[in-house]
Amino acid sequence: MRRARTRSRAAVVLAAAVPLLGACGIRATDVVEAGGPASVQAFLDLDSEMLLFFRAPDGGLSPVIRPAEPSAGFGDAYASGSDSAYTAGPVPTEKVVTTLLAGPDEEDRAAGLGTALPAVRPGGSVAVEPSPDGGVSTRLPLALKDLDSTALRQLTCTIAYNRDADGQVLVRLEGRDGASHSDTCGLARGAPGNVPGAS
Amino acid sequence: MTTGPGPRRARRAEDRGRRGDRPTDRRFPIRAFGLRTRLMLAFLLVAAVSAGTTAALTYREARTALLKTAQDTAVSSFRDHVQQTAFALPVREEGIEEVLRDLARKGKPRPWVVFAEYGSLRASSGENPVSTVITPELRAAARANPRGSFERVVKDGVPYLTIAMPTVFRTSPDSLLPSGLVLYAVMRMTDEQVNVDALLVAARDGALPGLAVALIPGLIAARSVLRPVRDLRRAARSLGSGRLDTRIPVRGSDELADLASTFNESTGQLERSVRELREAEERARRFASDVSHELRTPLAGMLAVTEVLDEDADGLDADTARAVRLVSAETGKLAVLVEDLMEISRFDARAAELNVDEVDVGEAVRKTLQKRHWTDDRVRAELPGGIRARLDPRRFDVVIANLVGNALKHGGAPVTVTLRTEARSPGTTVLITEVTDGGPGIRPEALPHVFDRFYKADAARTRSAGSGLGLAITLENVKLHGGTISAGNRPGGGAVFTVDIPLHAEEAGG
């Protein structure tokens, strides 16, 4: 009786002492969030540069800045023949989409970037027109139903950031097969859940 | 009783007291789990727990603060430096290491190793492009959530701080877009470890002297608690050794003070009861003594004339002669009885004196037997010569005469008296006198009572020739010599009385 009481008392003392004494030195921790990300300089000039989204090796989207050279002379992508390329303002959306559809260049590939979009036969036309609800509607020279979600987001984000520096534009895609897909990019900071690699 | 029994009795009580004290009279011994030990242990435990807890909590807080400062500094500094860096997108492999080394040099509070991950690109400011310290969890967190994060990792006993810093870039003044580039910084926390270890040492070095310092008030507190207990123990012992006027000083008003006053009340009542008992006993004794005294004077006159009665009885008629002889005989017995009662009273009053003289014990016994005419076959004596002892010859004569007379009366011939000496440790020799008889022995149930006053071993024999005090007086005489007496039966039948008296009992006398 008395012995048991003594023992339980000792146990209480031990229980109090062990965590106090055992916590010596520096221990490992879990991952701890500490403030926001680092905002680096990328020198993006939407008036002369394109922002393209390719597929990173982990499956997420990775933005790439590509200068928009006056390439109309030898580029065959300018199907619409628009003259807006030489005017002030953002690079024409049709050109940006065409460049995206052309796939990553050598530098992009060197960094491990790829695309989920299929190769498009040259000559396919891209038509862009604003929607009445403030969004943008794009007709594409390919069948939408064959595209996976990464490909759709590549197109959506590329178009969105072309039309608006904040990327907050509702983008409507129309395929040659008549299928359509509406979405916003949602990659902007502070929109969890749409981040690449979140699987 | 002109010799004054009072001081004598007091001295005996003192002797008893001292004897009682001796075997255990040590100052409060330190027992294995005594009150003192337990108090000290409890005190130390409390001191240890509080000192330990304080030290541990302080240590933890200090360590946390120290690490937090180091981590926060590192993370914000890393972010600042990264933010001042420009990257092309896609990130190109050439030149990136230069950028990372530049970042690494700016590390605060210490240089760190910077790793970059972009697409399939892996680069670092160090030798290996990929860190072995960064955990998959940190990577996953950095990829899942574009926020800075850190993780402390202990690898091979070395603590590292790993910081993951996803990068974003500005697409418009209001909008940031993740760039896909994640920068990692890995920093050894050796300095922090040194500091934390120093903290631990400081905490321990603070707690241990605290514990040692706590020992002193612990001892003082234990002492103050134990002092009343010690007082109580002394008082109880003093009480046990007969000093009934023992009282404890009552200090303060705590539980121990209550105990002390209760003790005092109890001893007061005890003292009163014992005093009343003693007075009653004293009265009874004095009464017996007074009665004997008063009886003695008329007896002295009567005894002087018994001879006259005896001589003239022959000339009287038969009935008168019988009556006269009866009166004469009973007067003699009464005189013996009164003398024995007087003797017992003196023992009870501790007024009996021992007049010791060095004698030849064998001769003393022989003279005793001669005086009573026990020189025929009924009494045999085995008396080795040359045994000398300091005895009161008159009292020794009473002892021997009573034992032999008792053996003849209740046992039977032959009665044997043997004398011998025996060495008892240390350095004391004991004179052993044995009186055995040829009778049937003493019944076992009677053995414990043979020395009782007026004890009749044989219920049928209502009155014996003796006073019934003979063996009681014998016992008292032996005790007065510092000796012991015992009664028993021999294996072969017959009672045996054994008297042990220290041979050189010079101190035992008066």
Place this chain on the structure above:
Amino acid sequence: MPRVLLIEDDPSVREGVELGLRRRGHEVRAAATGEAGLAALAAFRPDLLLLDLMLPGMNGVQVCRQVRERSQLPIIMLTARGDDFDVVIGLEAGADDYIVKPARTEVIEARIRAVLRRLDDGGTGRPAVEVHGALTIDRTGLTVTKAGRPLALAPSELKLLLHLSAAPEQVFSRQQLLEHVWEHSYHADARLVDACVARLRGKIEDEAGSPRYVQTLRGFGYRFGPL
């Protein structure tokens, strides 16, 4: 038959002892107080004084001292056992012997006879007068002189001196002296001997503190000489 003066305050004891002794042929005069006893002394001229110690008024010890101042009349004290202190004082005052009350007449008479009995010379051919140092002991005349001056010795003192000096340098134990000088039992009160020795030394020794004639052998007893 010896003439006995009995001083005893208790009437029954006085009458009993007187009766008993008279029956045995003694001429007895009894007195109830010390004063009366001392007054009767001159007229009655007893051979022996039987003296109770506990007396009203002048007590037995005082009576004893007064008698010893004038004569060497044999004195036997009557005492009760347990009154040890009084016994010692009585013996120091010069009493020759004592009897414990109550006592049968035969015991009392035996004591009286013992005290009055002359020492048996043993009939040896020793000279009647012996000289030991300054002491001259006349065994026939029963006188002792020291340096020509006669010494007043009480009967017990004289008997003790005669007994010891009859065998110079022989050691006698107290018990032997009790038996031979006082005719007591071996186990009797040795203080009788010690008190008598002390009194005797006071009379015959030059310095009572360092005795020449009656020497003590501690643990054994007394002896006469060696001078």
